[in-house]
Amino acid sequence: MEHLGYLFVAYSSIFVLIGLYVIFIGRRQVRLEREVGRLETALHDVEQAAGVPQPPAEDL
Amino acid sequence: MKGYLPVTLAAATCLSMLTALYMVFVYVPTEVDQGIVQRIFYFHLPCAWVTFLAFGMVAIAGGLYLWLGHKIWDDLGYAAAELGMLFCTLVLVTGSIWAKPIWGIWWTWDSRLTTTFILWLIYGGYLLLRSFADDTEEIARFAAVLGIVGVVDVPIIIISVRLWRTIHPAVLLTRQGEHGLEDPRMVATLLVSLGAFTIMFVWLLWVRLATLRLRSRVATLRRDLAVLEAGAHL
Secondary structure (H helix, E strand, O other): OOOHHHHHHHHHHHHHHHHHHHHHHHHHHHHHHHHHHHHHHHHHHHHHHHOOOOOOHHHO | OOOHHHHHHHHHHHHHHHHHHHHHHHHOOOEOOOEHHHHHHHHHHHHHHHHHHHHHHHHHHHHHHHHHOOHHHHHHHHHHHHHHHHHHHHHHHHHHHHHHHHHOOOOOOOHHHHHHHHHHHHHHHHHHHHHHOOOOHHHHHHHHHHHHHHOOHHHHHHHHHHHOOOOOOOOOEOOOOOEOOOOHHHHHHHHHHHHHHHHHHHHHHHHHHHHHHHHHHHHHHHHHHHHHHHHHHO
């Protein structure tokens, strides 16, 4: 079992780096989804205030 | 269907990774010369394979973007470059950890190591360009050209162990044209690991592309909102 530590560190580094990347993408995706929701609501409100004709409810 | 595919890919990644780990730590025999540390190879080589796959995709997507001009090709190139960088970093890290007990050093300016490091620098430059410059068509074209030029280093890395004197082993095919893996269980384990990493790459690429599409949607909505608000103030 010589060099077991190297084996452990090599495999750990692979899963830690990939795991951090997945968390990074996931957090970014959640933040962007929130931003899209916020902007769509704001756009809808401005369009209503400006009297822009709205699409039928089923198209929303 | 839209939400079903990434979940399926994530599940397939987990399943294939667990199978690969079982084969690496339980199924495959220990290599005689290097001992247990040789098992790093079964994840080190798939990382290199995914690196080449990703950077190959950057070049193809870059060519298609320059030819057709569609944003989707630019997004594909960007997503693939980011993943290629992640796996190239893993190749360098795992290779360095493997080198220490076998060669007695963490790093040497060997032909394969140096050309791999150059690849890492090229696509590091690509990602810096994408991160710090504005998201314009001009920058996308620059990035596409850099992605195409950078991939020239990939075949150089592959043949470097034959072109120059090197201490890096030619694993799959030796200089004499022989098979580098002595036991069929080693070949089977390597193939399963290659499959697992390829599935994981497709899954991560899909998720990253979804994020880039969301970013484009945010930019469009912001522009529309600014136009409407400017019109309302007139």
